[in-house]
Amino acid sequence: TSGSVATSPIDSSDDAYSIPVSIGTPAQVLNLDLDTGSSDLWVFSSLTTASEVNGQNIYTPSKSSTSKLVSGATWKVKYGDESTSSGVVYTDKVTVGGITASSQAVEVAKTVSASFTSNSDIDGLIGMGFDSLNSAKPSAVPTFFDNIIGNLDSPVFTADLKHNKAGSYDFGVIDSSKYTGSLTYVAVDTDPGYWKFTSSGYGIGSAAFKSTSVVGIADTGTTLLYLDTAIVKAYYATVSGASNSATYGGWVFKCSATLPNFVFGVGSAKITIPGSYINYSPVTTGSSTCFGGLQDSTDIGINIFGDVALKAAFVVFDGSDTPRLGWASK
Numbered sequence: 001t002s003g004s005v006a007t008s009p010i011d012s013s014d015d016a017y018s019i020p021v022s023i024g025t026p027a028q029v030l031n032l033d034l035d036t037g038s039s040d041l042w043v044f045s046s047l048t049t050a051s052e053v054n055g056q057n058i059y060t061p062s063k064s065s066t067s068k069l070v071s072g073a074t075w076k077v078k079y080g081d082e083s084t085s086s087g088v089v090y091t092d093k094v095t096v097g098g099i100t101a102s103s104q105a106v107e108v109a110k111t112v113s114a115s116f117t118s119n120s121d122i123d124g125l126i127g128m129g130f131d132s133l134n135s136a137k138p139s140a141v142p143t144f145f146d147n148i149i150g151n152l153d154s155p156v157f158t159a160d161l162k163h164n165k166a167g168s169y170d171f172g173v174i175d176s177s178k179y180t181g182s183l184t185y186v187a188v189d190t191d192p193g194y195w196k197f198t199s200s201g202y203g204i205g206s207a208a209f210k211s212t213s214v215v216g217i218a219d220t221g222t223t224l225l226y227l228d229t230a231i232v233k234a235y236y237a238t239v240s241g242a243s244n245s246a247t248y249g250g251w252v253f254k255c256s257a258t259l260p261n262f263v264f265g266v267g268s269a270k271i272t273i274p275g276s277y278i279n280y281s282p283v284t285t286g287s288s289t290c291f292g293g294l295q296d297s298t299d300i301g302i303n304i305f306g307d308v309a310l311k312a313a314f315v316v317f318d319g320s321d322t323p324r325l326g327w328a329s330k
């Protein structure tokens, strides 16, 4: 089988991208954030503390004829931004893009932290990282990708994220109409569980490409591009008036600034991020100071090729016995 689901940015800053996911019988449709940087499928639910629900769609297991409680299983996930959620585990039928996992572990939230409560556009996450990142106890539960991979025509899913418009995630097929040129594949290190790869270097504007290994993760669930201090400093040195602001917690510049393109290498291929993608958003609504889409990864401890980078490319997440990432321009 193969399938495809549209994915839309939740706001004009492309803060996150959601997909409709059908859970249970009859179907309960929730808008989940497909996250290649984590491995829990968790949802807002009828069990979520009422004061922590604010406009989200919820999954009510008791209304599904196919739901089953997984006795004794609990989960608790903590993300890099310190956000958290936790709860218990059911299995139920889950369908994404026409592809069904008949007994998918659905991690039902009993509690979520404030940043989830305040985002009414996201009803939960569907993790597409490796099982080692799954938080369920006493044992990890398989991801949606784990559960469908054996039925897919090809053991892959692809990401075609776009700026301010709908893109798509495909499962089991590589649609060559969605990219230009050819795909360049790079090895993935699955330790500790991210889609971790080594970029071959970077270029800033029209300057010479710098061949250097940049290890990072392809993370659809992270908004921005986070790279080593030296690269980020060199980029903003070309933006007059840019500064690394303690007030705003990162690099800022005048919203009217012209930003150079940023190129990152994958093998001998090059992906160009338009400078405009690096004008992420005003620091506060209406401000003439803008926060950069390229930021320093020092405090994170790992480089992250988040949506700012991914939406400049077509990306194949190849879950074969030798996992790898394929990158193409589009």
Ligand SMILES: O=C([C@@H]1CCCNC1)N1CCCCC1
Pocket: 035, 036, 037, 038, 078, 079, 080, 081, 219, 220, 221, 222, 300, 302, 304
């Ligand atoms: O928690 C995360 C991200 C948060 C946003 C959603 N994707 C997962 N991590 C990835 C980067 C290293 C630290 C852990």
